[in-house]
Amino acid sequence: MSAVGLRASRPAYALFVLPFVALYAALLIWPLLKGVFISFHDHDLLSNESFWVGLANYAELWDDEVFRQVVGNTIRFVAISTPIFVILSLSLALALNRPGKLAFLLRATFFCASVFSVTLVTLVWKLALMPGRGLLPQLLTALGLPELPLLTDENLALLTVALITVWWIIGLPMILFLSALQQIPAELYEAAALDNASRWRTLTRVTLPSLKRAIVLVALIELIRQFQVFPQILLMTNGGPNNSTRPIVQFIYEQAFMQLSLGYATAASQVLLAIMLVGVSAQIWIERDKKGGRA
Helix, strand or coil, X not given: XXXXXXXXXXXXXXXXXXXXXXXXXXXXXXXXXXXXXHHCEEEECCCCEEXXXXXXXXXXXXXXXXXXHHHHHHHHHHHHHHHHHHHHHHHHHHHHCCCCHHHHHHHHHHHHHCCCCHHHHHHHHHHHCCCCCCHHHHHHHHCCCCCCCCCXXXXXXXXXXXXXHHHHHCHHHHHHHHHHHCCCCHXXXXXXXXXXXXXXXXXXXXXXXXXXXXXXXXXXXXXXXXXXXXXXXXXXXXXXXXXXXXXXXXXXXXXXXXXXXXXXXXXXXXXXXHHHHHHHHHHHHHHHHHHHHHC
């Protein structure tokens, strides 16, 4: 095809991406810009009245002790759950990346938990942790150990919900790692075997370097997901005790649909977006810095 023909066909190429661009703008760009616009207003959902207040909502968030606490809760939840997700799901994938019915059954078992609804998961665990009558308290009593107030203690509740979340959806990152493991060329392992490399050396010199992108992908996915934690906390602790488990998303929900202050809630959501962007950017920067250092 001549250069003239290529130039003439470029508008036709644009038509193929136009539907995607239109949907992307309508479903992502426009709501994002609209949210930023609303965050500069005092918008009352009950009366549907809106007044321009500029940065007043952000200034109020800065002085809000409850909001500072929920930000800290969310960051702690992410700091607890994300490393566990990466390490545990990678360990499970390495252990179950083998043929056989038992490995298949275990992979299916771990993955099946992730398809359960949040209502079912929280109901089962609330019954298991019920003081005095739950499975875990009865087990501790039978062993002669003191009962642990896992959902009612300020120091244990957030950790408990984080571990339950890991139990619930560990199957999804495990499947991602399994897929990445199966993409590693068998020739690499054959070369390691010819060099009489030990299992540990094969793991650290062949397997883990081949999984760098998968590890970064899983870390970023879980970072984003865990910053948006909400339903399991709402159903298990409702943010208690004493706001020790209340996340940012629950704060936004309460401000928007219980206090009917849409502008204030939208400003909080913009802060959450900024925190997530900082976290993701830091993760990508650290990974690139590691690559540059090795280079």
